[in-house]
Amino acid sequence: MAFLLPAFARRVLKISGGKKPPIAENPVRIGLISAAAIAPMALCVPVQQLGTAIIVAVAARDRKRAEQFAKHWDIPNVFDTYDEIINSDLVDAVYIPLPNGLHFEWAKKALLAGKHVLLEKPSVSNAEQAEELARIASERSDLVFLEAFHYRFHPAAVVFHELVKSGRYGMPLSIHSNLCAPNVFSDNNIRFDYSLAGGMTMDMGTYAINAARWVLGCEPTCCISAVPTLHKHPQIDRSMSCELEFPPAVEGQAPRIAKITAGCNWSPSTWLPFIAVTTGTHTITFNCFVAAGIWHSIRVTDKSGKLVHSEKHYGTEGYMTYNYQLQAFVRAIKTGEKTATSWVSLDDTVKQMRALDMVYEASGLGKRS
Numbered sequence: 001m002a003f004l005l006p007a008f009a010r011r012v013l014k015i016s017g018g019k020k021p022p023i024a025e026n027p028v029r030i031g032l033i034s035a036a037a038i039a040p041m042a043l044c045v046p047v048q049q050l051g052t053a054i055i056v057a058v059a060a061r062d063r064k065r066a067e068q069f070a071k072h073w074d075i076p077n078v079f080d081t082y083d084e085i086i087n088s089d090l091v092d093a094v095y096i097p098l099p100n101g102l103h104f105e106w107a108k109k110a111l112l113a114g115k116h117v118l119l120e121k122p123s124v125s126n127a128e129q130a131e132e133l134a135r136i137a138s139e140r141s142d143l144v145f146l147e148a149f150h151y152r153f154h155p156a157a158v159v160f161h162e163l164v165k166s167g168r169y170g171m172p173l174s175i176h177s178n179l180c181a182p183n184v185f186s187d188n189n190i191r192f193d194y195s196l197a198g199g200m201t202m203d204m205g206t207y208a209i210n211a212a213r214w215v216l217g218c219e220p221t222c223c224i225s226a227v228p229t230l231h232k233h234p235q236i237d238r239s240m241s242c243e244l245e246f247p248p249a250v251e252g253q254a255p256r257i258a259k260i261t262a263g264c265n266w267s268p269s270t271w272l273p274f275i276a277v278t279t280g281t282h283t284i285t286f287n288c289f290v291a292a293g294i295w296h297s298i299r300v301t302d303k304s305g306k307l308v309h310s311e312k313h314y315g316t317e318g319y320m321t322y323n324y325q326l327q328a329f330v331r332a333i334k335t336g337e338k339t340a341t342s343w344v345s346l347d348d349t350v351k352q353m354r355a356l357d358m359v360y361e362a363s364g365l366g367k368r369s
């Protein structure tokens with residue numbers, strides 16, 4: 001992995017630098033709910049780079065922290081509570097990067113207050129909550145609701161999805177999606193807090209499971225096996241390795257298997273994220289699918305392992321997946337158009353949560369409550 005570091009550093013420097021466009025007329029006015037660690041990368045930088053949205057207000061539990069954040073990112077208003085953001089006339093849309101266990105409460109409140117919602121993944125804690133939230137969102141069809149599966153909006157992901165779907169290299173018979181990372185989070189991180197709907201399948205596994213569902217274009221029928229490595233809490237997984245059964249591409253054929261490996265570990269050989277689709281004749285791999293703005297490739301190999309095709313789509317210089325996601329969110333608010341291929345529908349959000357529940361139940365850890 002070390003050889004990736006210079007390229008990564010160059011990319012990050014370009015992301016944080018570069019010219020900022022003028023702000024568009026009538027930009028979407030976003031309220032930021034909390035000064036979360038992910039907010040700069042997922043919202044503040046893309047907002048500055050795109051110019052079609054502005055952050056008008058931020059609130060944090062500690063006002064001082066919100067003030068510091070606002071000063072750094074040039075946000076004109078600091079509110080004392082998340083409620084004030086949701087109820088403010090200054091705000092058209094909210095970005096919710098709270099711990100998983102608080103997503104349902106605040107997304108629901110925001111929709112009921114008439115705000116568009118960009119909600120961090122995983123959408124909520126379990127499928128029942130997802131169904132309830134989807135019901136509320138569908139009753140407000142004038143509002144845009146999007147679960148933040150940012151990776152799907154990158155041009156490289158779209159090309160990969162279309163390449164697989166085209167059947168040019170045969171129809172998918174199985175898939176392996178992998179998203180593992182070094183075990184850098186402290187024990188008290190929100191990711192390991194059961195009361196906040198933590199667990200690494202919720203945090204990282206959700207991408208890998210989403211990728212399998214998205215690429216195969218159908219839903220898992222059962223979870224064949226799910227093996228967690230445990231954190232200190234008996235229901236919290238540090239990583240998960242599981243196999244999901246999907247319907248065959250053609251009726252009468254054998255079911256398809258999706259292998260999912262995700263979470264934190266100390267095995268560097270697993271740290272390159274990928275989605276690998278195997279057909280009868282080829283393997284089509286999308287490397288670095290989550291960090292597609294940094295380093296990635298789409299590679300096709302034949303049965304002998306020989307490379308027969310490769311392509312790269314870095315997209316606009318300095319843009320990350322989050323830029324494309326914000327573009328799509330703003331476009332949906334402004335025009336009602338929901339990006340083909342990449343958009344995460346309400347139905348998709350509900351089915352994603354059902355798949356997460358299925359894995360947790362099969363693992364013996366139980367779905368998040």
Ligand SMILES: NC(=O)C1=CN([C@@H]2O[C@H](COP(=O)(O)OP(=O)(O)OC[C@H]3O[C@@H](n4cnc5c(N)ncnc54)[C@H](OP(=O)(O)O)[C@@H]3O)[C@@H](O)[C@H]2O)C=CC1
Nearest residue numbers: 034035036037038060061062097098099100120121122190
């Ligand atoms: N799209 C992506 O690439 C990523 C998405 N995420 C997702 O974003 C969400 C937040 O992750 P991350 O930014 O890493 O988390 P952080 O711990 O940095 O931020 C969570 C924020 O939640 C607020 N908060 C409110 N109540 C609590 C509570 N009881 N305990 C802890 N925090 C609380 C805090 O806000 P305050 O400022 O008000 O104190 C804090 O800033 C998660 O759902 C995660 O899955 C995370 C990383 C990457």
Ligand SMILES: O=C1OC[C@@H](O)[C@H](O)[C@H]1O
Nearest residue numbers: 121181191203204207290
């Ligand atoms: O993109 C991501 O990578 C690291 C994770 O912990 C994070 O929550 C996730 O969204």
